[in-house]
Amino acid sequence: MKTADVVVIGAGVVGSSCALIMAEAGLKVIVVDRGPIAGGTTGAGEGNIMVSDKEIVPEIELAVRSRDAWFEIADRIGNNFELHAKGGIALSRTDSGMAGLRKLAAHQSAHGIETIEVDGARLRELEPHMNPDIETAIHYPGDGQCQPMLSAAYFLRTVRHLKGEVWQRTEVLGFLKDKDGAITGVRTAREEISTRYVVNATGTWAGDIARLAGSELSIMPRRGFILVTTPAPRLIHHKVYDADYVANVASDSPELQSSAVVEGTESGTILIGASRERIGFDSRMNMAALERLAKQAISVFPVLSKLELLRVYHGFRPYSPDHLPVIGEDANVKGLFHCAGHEGAGIGTAPGSGELLTAMILGKPTFMDATPFLPSRFQGVA
Template sequence: MNKYDVVIAGGGAVGAACAYFLSRDTDLKIALVDLKKSGNASRASAGGLWAIGESVGLGCGVIFFKTLSKLHSEAKGEEVPTMRPHQLPDCFFEFALKSNDMYPDLYEELRTKHDVDFKFERTGLKFIMYNREDELYADQIVSGIPHLSDQIRWLDAEQLKSEEPYVTPDAIGAIDFICDHQVNPYRLVEAYTEAARQNGVELFLNTEIQSVLKEGNRVVGLKTASGDLHCDTLVNATGAWANELYKQATGKDMPVYPVKGQIVLSERMPKIMNGCISTSDCYIAQKDNGEILIGSSTEEKGFDTTNSLDKIQELSRGAMKCLPILNESNIKRCWAGLRPGTPDELPILGKVSGVEGYLNACGHFRTGILTSAITGKLITELVTEQPTSIDLTPFNVSRFDNDPT
């Protein structure tokens, strides 16, 4: 019989990180089960480690929450309601920043000990301002996070031009989050996975999960296409599909649902960007092989992963406005991924009361790449019954207990 201490369901960034940290820090017998599904968010991701950017609603969140400049242009002279940047709660800042801090060492460790390279690049994330409204918005962002002022640089038009010469001369300046960087997202997943394998984790790749095995209120394993995998602890890291497994494990529903994001990719270009960029229209990142990645839409359309011209046009126009040189390039590929969304945009982590042998590691919405590292560490701490590096109360699924949705 296949008996493990821990079975991890889902081999995206979060599941693979759990496998890596558990195998690095314990002697437990671990299995990772994964099936590549269409829309898998880790593969679709841009790979931004935008700890501050994402926490204040830029980067991947920028389209979700319209900036002042957008509201003004859409209002066409009408009164614009006062609004604040969409800032996530302090517990999320702590979660994101702690994870972000882990990357430099993690990068070295995976490279030197396991010979895998996830292309960590120190880029910063610049919010480009085109007009007075953008500047007001940037002001609000900065005043909302006084404790992080040392991580923010203001760039005037001249400075921006010297640092990012390909950005449109129409830009009036930028704020730069200096601790926000980027990785290659699928290389990160493959790096965690390969390092975990080298550490002895058994990989059940391309293996379908059929059901959760239970005995009373205890989860005892997974039934898979490769047979039953018994375990003491099951970690649910199945991304946008997490509720399916949760339901089988607990008999209840939790609010994790797919939030579609479309991405546009250019052909390879010479290096035209020194850092990652967010504007009020989109985010833009030049990846390690020269391709320019432009994202992303925010749509609730179930598990649909088709591309649509309206969103691709929106993103492309936003990127061409910022980087006119894109007029000389082609769109090579587009795709769509499914972020595992939750109503409060916080992940769902840890134990479920009344159910033994089960841990949630899901609901990472738009920051699964960034927060995979801390999640792997936290899950390891939970499995080994150590105190956790951060307080997990705000992330427990019980926060939805009285929520009718």
């Protein structure tokens, strides 16, 4: 039998962030995933490290700390994952939309997010190809971007260098508990691991792991398509998105929603998101989503009509009933800590989530009040 201080289930960006921060804190970590590295939602994202789309105070605090933590990690282990502070631009072409954006910006800047309202002339400096009918927007210099799969891979590489282990293609089969019901180990397809702490970082599948441990957790998938264009010289410099996007994130509607989120990547392709559908794990292509995304993106950047769609990919964002992540110890199973349900923000808020969990496990103070993220908000205490 193997022994570890912590077993992290899930080798996505959330699990690998937790593993990295715990390994750096001196804990012996084993990461277990039934698939490959970054094989789930991490491998299907844009790499958003956004502060601009956060509205609720705890999420703002988590996003701001996480953004800083991203750059600190890059300083510590090397920036091999295309991390850069590209900045975001939120726009609206309606007066009521802009009024909403201004109100949100005022709220965000009161909580430490840098926001700058820009006029048409400045907007053209920031994004020369933007539709001239867009005359004002909010610029968020603090929004960042990374390549999420490389991030997870390099985090886990560091974990291995810190004497941790990464077990790919190893399914978790069950948990060992003591007579009081506290976790004492994990049964895996490879071998048993003796541990007191388990981190459930399995994103959309977190409910399955909770059930396997004898508890419950409601994390559901919300499908999104991303369009990738053929490579082009740098046309778009920021993460540019329609204000409707913020409204969509917080929406409870199951049907297709979309609003343009457009950005360039280091490889020259342009990514166009973001659609949202709650239709379970359905991987069939939705033509309506593609058409609407293309249309909306062109309306913001007419130059895109000259480009071609090269690829489409989709992923399943893990969301919780209140759209906030679930970070903390299970109310029913001692030693089981959840770190899941980050929805579309999981890349950005992974390091802060990892810091919160590490502090909780080590019994140290957390950088913020994590009460709003605790799983107990959904779980009846048995």
